Amino acid sequence: MLHAVEVSFAYRDGGPTVVDGVSLAIERGELVGLLGPNGSGKTTILKLMGGILRPRQGSVAFEGRRLADWPRREAARKIAYVPQETHAPFDFSVMEIVLMGRFPHLGSFALEGPEDLAVAQRALDATGMSAFAARLFHTLSGGEKQRVVIASALAQDPELLLLDEPTASLDVGHQLEVQQLLSRLNAGGRVAMVLSTHDLNLAASLCRRLILIRDGRVLASGPTADVLTPANVRALYDVEADVHMHERAGHLTVTPIART
Amino acid sequence: MKRLLLILAAACIALGAAADPVPRRVVSLIPAATEMIFAMGAGSRLIAVSSYDKFPPEATKLPKVGALLDPDTERILSMRPDLVIVYGTQTELRRGLDRAGIAYYTYEHRAMPDIMATIRSIGARIGYAAQANALAASMEQALAGVRTAVAGKRRPRTLLVFERDRSSLQNIYASGGYGFLADLLDAAGGDNVFSDLKQQSVQASTEMILARRPDVIIELRYGQSANDSNPSRDLRAWDAIGSVPAVKARQIHVLVGDEFVVPGPRIVDAARRLSQVLHPEAQTR
Amino acid sequence: MQHVRGRLIVAVAGFGGLLLAALVAAPLLGTTSISLMRVFDRSIPFADNADAQIFFVARLPRILAAALVGGSLALAGAIFQALLRNPLATPDTLGVSSGAALGAMLAISFHFDFAIAGLSSVSLSSLAGSIGALAIVYMLATARRRGLSTTVLLLAGVTMTAFFSALTLAVQYMTDFADTFRTVRWLMGALDVGSFTPILAALPLIAIACVMVATLPRPLDLISLGADAAAARGVDVQRAERLALISASLVTGAAVSISGPVAFVGLVVPHIVRLVVGSDHRLVLPASALFGATFLIGCDLIARTLFAPIELPVGIVTAVIGGPFFLWLLVRRT
Numbered sequence A: 001m002l003h004a005v006e007v008s009f010a011y012r013d014g015g016p017t018v019v020d021g022v023s024l025a026i027e028r029g030e031l032v033g034l035l036g037p038n039g040s041g042k043t044t045i046l047k048l049m050g051g052i053l054r055p056r057q058g059s060v061a062f063e064g065r066r067l068a069d070w071p072r073r074e075a076a077r078k079i080a081y082v083p084q085e086t087h088a089p090f091d092f093s094v095m096e097i098v099l100m101g102r103f104p105h106l107g108s109f110a111l112e113g114p115e116d117l118a119v120a121q122r123a124l125d126a127t128g129m130s131a132f133a134a135r136l137f138h139t140l141s142g143g144e145k146q147r148v149v150i151a152s153a154l155a156q157d158p159e160l161l162l163l164d165e166p167t168a169s170l171d172v173g174h175q176l177e178v179q180q181l182l183s184r185l186n187a188g189g190r191v192a193m194v195l196s197t198h199d200l201n202l203a204a205s206l207c208r209r210l211i212l213i214r215d216g217r218v219l220a221s222g223p224t225a226d227v228l229t230p231a232n233v234r235a236l237y238d239v240e241a242d243v244h245m246h247e248r249a250g251h252l253t254v255t256p257i258a259r260t
Numbered sequence B: 001m002k003r004l005l006l007i008l009a010a011a012c013i014a015l016g017a018a019a020d021p022v023p024r025r026v027v028s029l030i031p032a033a034t035e036m037i038f039a040m041g042a043g044s045r046l047i048a049v050s051s052y053d054k055f056p057p058e059a060t061k062l063p064k065v066g067a068l069l070d071p072d073t074e075r076i077l078s079m080r081p082d083l084v085i086v087y088g089t090q091t092e093l094r095r096g097l098d099r100a101g102i103a104y105y106t107y108e109h110r111a112m113p114d115i116m117a118t119i120r121s122i123g124a125r126i127g128y129a130a131q132a133n134a135l136a137a138s139m140e141q142a143l144a145g146v147r148t149a150v151a152g153k154r155r156p157r158t159l160l161v162f163e164r165d166r167s168s169l170q171n172i173y174a175s176g177g178y179g180f181l182a183d184l185l186d187a188a189g190g191d192n193v194f195s196d197l198k199q200q201s202v203q204a205s206t207e208m209i210l211a212r213r214p215d216v217i218i219e220l221r222y223g224q225s226a227n228d229s230n231p232s233r234d235l236r237a238w239d240a241i242g243s244v245p246a247v248k249a250r251q252i253h254v255l256v257g258d259e260f261v262v263p264g265p266r267i268v269d270a271a272r273r274l275s276q277v278l279h280p281e282a283q284t285r
Numbered sequence C: 001m002q003h004v005r006g007r008l009i010v011a012v013a014g015f016g017g018l019l020l021a022a023l024v025a026a027p028l029l030g031t032t033s034i035s036l037m038r039v040f041d042r043s044i045p046f047a048d049n050a051d052a053q054i055f056f057v058a059r060l061p062r063i064l065a066a067a068l069v070g071g072s073l074a075l076a077g078a079i080f081q082a083l084l085r086n087p088l089a090t091p092d093t094l095g096v097s098s099g100a101a102l103g104a105m106l107a108i109s110f111h112f113d114f115a116i117a118g119l120s121s122v123s124l125s126s127l128a129g130s131i132g133a134l135a136i137v138y139m140l141a142t143a144r145r146r147g148l149s150t151t152v153l154l155l156a157g158v159t160m161t162a163f164f165s166a167l168t169l170a171v172q173y174m175t176d177f178a179d180t181f182r183t184v185r186w187l188m189g190a191l192d193v194g195s196f197t198p199i200l201a202a203l204p205l206i207a208i209a210c211v212m213v214a215t216l217p218r219p220l221d222l223i224s225l226g227a228d229a230a231a232a233r234g235v236d237v238q239r240a241e242r243l244a245l246i247s248a249s250l251v252t253g254a255a256v257s258i259s260g261p262v263a264f265v266g267l268v269v270p271h272i273v274r275l276v277v278g279s280d281h282r283l284v285l286p287a288s289a290l291f292g293a294t295f296l297i298g299c300d301l302i303a304r305t306l307f308a309p310i311e312l313p314v315g316i317v318t319a320v321i322g323g324p325f326f327l328w329l330l331v332r333r334t
Helices: A042-049 A072-076 A094-106 A114-126 A142-154 A172-187 A200-206 A230-237 B002-018 B031-039 B073-078 B091-100 B112-125 B129-150 B180-187 B206-212 B231-241 B267-278 C004-028 C050-083 C096-109 C121-142 C150-174 C177-187 C197-213 C217-223 C227-232 C237-259 C265-277 C281-305 C314-333
Strands: A002-010 A017-026 A031-035 A057-062 A079-082 A160-164 A192-197 A209-214 A217-223 A239-246 A251-259 B026-028 B046-048 B083-087 B104-107 B157-163 B172-175 B201-204 B216-221 B252-256
Touching: A002 A042, A017 A042, A017 A057, A017 A217, A031 A042, A031 A172, A031 A200, A042 A079, A042 A160, A042 A192, A072 A079, A072 A094, A079 A142, A079 C227, A094 A114, A094 A142, A094 C217, A114 A142, A142 A160, A142 A172, A172 A192, A172 A200, A192 A200, A200 A251, A209 A230, A217 A230, A230 A239, B026 B031, B031 B046, B031 B104, B031 B112, B031 B129, B073 B091, B083 B091, B091 B104, B104 B112, B112 B129, B112 B180, B129 B180, B129 B267, B157 B180, B157 B201, B157 B206, B172 B180, B180 B267, B201 B206, B206 B231, B206 C050, B216 B267, B231 B252, B231 C050, B252 B267, C004 C050, C004 C265, C004 C281, C050 C197, C050 C217, C050 C237, C050 C265, C050 C281, C096 C121, C096 C150, C096 C177, C096 C237, C121 C150, C121 C237, C150 C177, C197 C237, C217 C227, C217 C237, C217 C281, C227 C237, C265 C281, C265 C314, C281 C314
Parallel strands: A031 A192, A031 A209, A079 A160, A160 A192, B026 B046, B026 B083, B083 B104, B157 B216, B216 B252
Antiparallel strands: A002 A017, A002 A057, A209 A217, A239 A251, B157 B172, B172 B201
């Protein structure tokens, strides 16, 4: 569905290369994790995949067409992006935030109609935030805000959802909540997801496939069980870790031991 | 006996030192004071004047030491004056002069009667009392003459404008009921349309002017604004309020000169020129 | 939540009606009582009809100027607040007003004496100053490849404001006391334009800016939550930000060239409007323009009647009303 071929990017002309010759592919309905340390270029890769940034070299193609050739709103109807944090400087209500996700379908001039309200309502239901529709966004907790922004992305009716460190600022309870939400949303196979994270255990528990990123390059890529090895953890984080299957949780867990 | 003589001698010396000698090196930061000093014949006593002094011509040849906002304290001190005429608000300068032990005369600018009082006061201070009194007396007489010439005549309602944006009716400033412009207008036989407003300057909006219907509009030009590249276009701005009697009767007069804004000896000329405009038929000369 | 369409109609009708009422009532009110009969009495030649002249020369241009200036500043304020993602932004934040002030100051202090098509040199210079400031800020903020950086924009604007203000003070220090006073007075705002010329001259600029603004409201909603998220939703962020910057600056420059900078309108009116219509910019922008016009007509009415026959500079009235109101808003929010 989405292919990146030898993509390179630097934020400034002559500045450091943040993404260096990255190639990856995302298939329909997948749940992929971009795993790597802080500053490894994961967020940048995500933005390149979403068309927010244009690669300096290489290309990103979606459904066979270069992303740069897609009209903006058409691309936004297929690919949605959830940033790490969202701050509302004005008193928007939760419903207003979610309805902003309808922009790719409406444009600057069309006003929201009953179908748009229905889509927004469904998105709120799917994220468990229906009761909050009339609340002001800025009064919500971090986890609640994150779920509203995910609902807003769902309102775009996308085929691919890109999430930047979706649980980074959340406590373990809210982390599990969001994790379960994402898992549930992906379960139907309708929405593929790519999330960037540095959290080894989130990657292990949620993602079926991992792409390991270090210094802007792909270190390894493949099913989680194959790729999440102590050797790779050492290569990514310079940390000696223990990786084993946790019976009760049903997925791999990573326990850091020492820095190497 | 010897001791008594010594004490007497010391006392005489002390008294002699305490008695101010007549100032011979005078610095004036106020154009009005400069004109007063020249008019009373004491121009030779001046060693420096303000940056804004333009009259008389002799004054422009003297060194300039700043003005109200930017007096050049160092320069003033370096000239070793024995009297400096300063504004009441120049507290920093006065402190500097105090520290250097230099005497100063504090000038206060109020209304027309104070001008004569100031002339007499400065005259006494610099030892030209007789000449100053004569000057003040002749000014009072001349002004009285102006008043007499227009006494009993119908006083036209007058708008005395001293500030206006070029070629427009915006930011018109006119004389209010107080201040020396108001006094000048009164002496010259005019009835100030803003006499009820107890302030020196009034920002006159078009509505105010239309409502008060002046018979005569006098525009004062001085300093930089005296040079106007297109006076007729500038005056046509008044046509927008043509219902005002002054505009309809084409009684808009422009008077150019510094004498209108320097409250010194030349206010007599200012008063005469104003009365010429207001009462052309009543001129005695 | 009601339909946006319904709320939009109600907002525009409501604020529009308020403006219409103000436009009709304000020329009839003032320190001088005039008779409407006489004003429209065609038998009296205009040059002799004092009541008509008060209505058509003194009051009507002033009220129209108030409407145009108030609407423009309020609209610009709302746009800048969205563009900079900061509810405390004003039309002055990016240096457009201080550029205008410097232009006006130079015209006043150096006695520029060119009047083109009935526009005073002060108006023209202030417009040139604001466009100059916009150009500098724009170039600084787009210098980096990735389009308009709002951080750089803000820094550039604040720096420009400080720089222009310093220049203005320097010129003030060097010039005549009288000119200094005239500049200070200009900074307080004056709506007594006395003729329709400055209004007509500013209209084309304001019209161009309004055309630019037409596509902006919804994108501004999205951009206010973050440029990346907006881009991902299909907004052409670069184009929208540039249009927003240019249109808001143009409309501010045009307004300031008519009346000088009028404080607080651009800051307070969008907040008042948001209390009534919410934060959706499709409502906030038109409502701010309409209510800004009404607000300034009202403030001008107070300015010219409160201490009759003395008239206050309108900027003082807007500051006295706007300042405490804004404090109340801040307290309320925390």
